[in-house]
Amino acid sequence: MSLDAATIRRIARLARLGIEETDIARLQGELGHIIGWIEQLSELDVDGLEPISGVGQAALRMRADAVTDGDKVEAVLSNAPSRAGSFYSVPKVVE
Amino acid sequence: MAGMVELTGQTLAAALSGLEQGAFSSVELTQAHLTAIEQLNPRLNAFITVTGEQALESARASDASRARGDAGPLSGVPVAIKDLFCTEGVRTTAASRILKNFVPPYESTVTAQMKRDGAVFLGKTNLDEFAMGSSNMTSAFGAVENPWKRTGDETALVPGGSSGGSASAVAARLALGATGTDTGGSIRQPAAFCGIVGIKPTYGRCSRWGTVAFASSLDQAGPMARTVEDCAILLRSMAGFDVKDSTSVDRPVPDYRAAIGRSLKGMRIGIPAEYRAPGMSQEIEALWQQGIAWLRDAGCEIVDVSLPHTRYGLATYYIVAPAECSSNLARYDGVRFGERVEADSLDMLYERSRAAGFGDEVKRRILIGTYVLSSGYYDAYYLKAQKVRGLLLRDFTEAFTRVDALLTPTAPSAAFALGEKMNDPVTMYLNDIFTVPASMAGVPGLSVPVGLDAKGLPLGLQLLGRPFDEELLFALGSALEKAAAFTHLPAVRAGVGS
Numbered sequence: 019m020s021l022d023a024a025t026i027r028r029i030a031r032l033a034r035l036g037i038e039e040t041d042i043a044r045l046q047g048e049l050g051h052i053i054g055w056i057e058q059l060s061e062l063d064v065d066g067l068e069p070i071s072g073v074g075q076a077a078l079r080m081r082a083d084a085v086t087d088g089d090k091v092e093a094v095l096s097n098a099p100s101r102a103g104s105f106y107s108v109p110k111v112v113e
Numbered sequence: 114m115a116g117m118v119e120l121t122g123q124t125l126a127a128a129l130s131g132l133e134q135g136a137f138s139s140v141e142l143t144q145a146h147l148t149a150i151e152q153l154n155p156r157l158n159a160f161i162t163v164t165g166e167q168a169l170e171s172a173r174a175s176d177a178s179r180a181r182g183d184a185g186p187l188s189g190v191p192v193a194i195k196d197l198f199c200t201e202g203v204r205t206t207a208a209s210r211i212l213k214n215f216v217p218p219y220e221s222t223v224t225a226q227m228k229r230d231g232a233v234f235l236g237k238t239n240l241d242e243f244a245m246g247s248s249n250m251t252s253a254f255g256a257v258e259n260p261w262k263r264t265g266d267e268t269a270l271v272p273g274g275s276s277g278g279s280a281s282a283v284a285a286r287l288a289l290g291a292t293g294t295d296t297g298g299s300i301r302q303p304a305a306f307c308g309i310v311g312i313k314p315t316y317g318r319c320s321r322w323g324t325v326a327f328a329s330s331l332d333q334a335g336p337m338a339r340t341v342e343d344c345a346i347l348l349r350s351m352a353g354f355d356v357k358d359s360t361s362v363d364r365p366v367p368d369y370r371a372a373i374g375r376s377l378k379g380m381r382i383g384i385p386a387e388y389r390a391p392g393m394s395q396e397i398e399a400l401w402q403q404g405i406a407w408l409r410d411a412g413c414e415i416v417d418v419s420l421p422h423t424r425y426g427l428a429t430y431y432i433v434a435p436a437e438c439s440s441n442l443a444r445y446d447g448v449r450f451g452e453r454v455e456a457d458s459l460d461m462l463y464e465r466s467r468a469a470g471f472g473d474e475v476k477r478r479i480l481i482g483t484y485v486l487s488s489g490y491y492d493a494y495y496l497k498a499q500k501v502r503g504l505l506l507r508d509f510t511e512a513f514t515r516v517d518a519l520l521t522p523t524a525p526s527a528a529f530a531l532g533e534k535m536n537d538p539v540t541m542y543l544n545d546i547f548t549v550p551a552s553m554a555g556v557p558g559l560s561v562p563v564g565l566d567a568k569g570l571p572l573g574l575q576l577l578g579r580p581f582d583e584e585l586l587f588a589l590g591s592a593l594e595k596a597a598a599f600t601h602l603p604a605v606r607a608g609v610g611s
Contacts, residue, residue: 021484025484026480028487029480029483029484029487030480032483032487033439033467033479033480033483034443034446034460034463034464034467035464035467035468035471035476035479035480036461036464036465036467036468037468037476045477045480048477048538049477049480049481049484051537051538051539052431052477052481052538052539053481053484055428055431055539056428056431056432056494058425058428059425059428059429059432059497059498059501062422062425062497062501062504064497064500064501064504067500067503067504068500068503069496069499069500069502069503070499070500070502070503070506071330071499072316072330072360072555073316073330073506073554073555073580074316074317074330074360074362074555078359079356079359081356090218093218093219094218096216096218097215097216097217097218097449097450098449098450099448099449099450099453106449108448108449109448109459109462110459111448111459113459
């Protein structure tokens, strides 16, 4: 199985993952091979089965809506790409 | 004072006794390991970051607290931390270029608990990038060498993955134990490849807080060490309820060490017929039969069982894990932290930062995950996989109504050469054929080294148990360990082969 070039471009765009035009043929082969191998699940009849997203408890715990942490301006800013005073400074992300 | 080889060659349990008796100090013990790292890490590449000064500082603090009569369960013991656990003030890379300069301002819960108990951290160990791989070949910081060699053959072999640096470091006597994480086999398969013990606990047993996320419904931390007892000691410190992880399970942590040596009389051990991989070597089959005989000798009753959906485990995993990975790794966008490649538009900034920051295997998984979650494909792939996951879980639930634990091989082969199996991702994925089903079901799994293949490489057997019955796995694992009397040493180890 091979995924077509348009599909590769589409999913790369959805993932915001830059790929070179020269990589597309390779990715078509690799991803197509993986998806083709995954297709073995089509042998299984799963009609009527419940999907599970994990094995933990069904309901998540609730906690009090209370402040439990804070006053860590310097720690929070320690990985900021740049800062303006005590503010985190990033490129404009709303266009 | 004992020499480097004696200090690094002992078990973690023996080191704790030695410290207790004053036979040596934590500073001496830590220095011996740092010396071994200095000699062998340039070759093995097991550590991405070595924190020698901090290690000696905490060793001094540990010696002082022990002198005050205030020693914790891990006081003074030098261990290595997989570079997926955030460590406050110490660079944490996940073996990725995108986090190559990331210094967390906080400590993961697992490592915080180990520190609380007095452990000394030697540094951060290498891994497959974002824990995605079975060979440690996908690390942005280079491959790791397995300290074991085929007899009469110097070919460099992989340590397995993704916790390959931890496995190599422990096997080569560069640390008394290490942390690993296991999403589909990343503790158990490298433990088997490097001739050490490793346990993936039940999902929810160790907090995931502060551990770089790969596939959140599968990721679970666990210890790697040279004996079952050493893993039991480490897990007691690593495990426990944490309000900061919504999937952490609130139940007491038992004294796992106390389970070792308990009677196994009447324990029912299931042998699942489906754990025979096509083309699996006769040696692995023979070792499996030997393991069955050992457990029978220990008083266990052996029962044939069937886990009929086992063969679908891997394909299910390679939908679920990439789907979760594509979602988790969306946070690495070059904006708030991590590496950035500047561009004219925001979309180009995202695309270029991620293209430059991630390696090929991580990109493949993000793309596969995006594909199986995308509109028009979600039902056919992701929803289907979630349903098959239910069948995999049911296989285990039903088997555990008849038996107390399962015995299987850990991996379908011994360690392979660096660079092998890199041409075809699916061939690499097959490494995890025996470890993935337990991950999908969230049940605990322990790998124990039990013998060598004809080429002199270690092979492991895997014990799988009911949720939260790690104690039985330690008891069974210890029985296998005792029967196997695995005393073989890797060719490269502290004091040898630098």
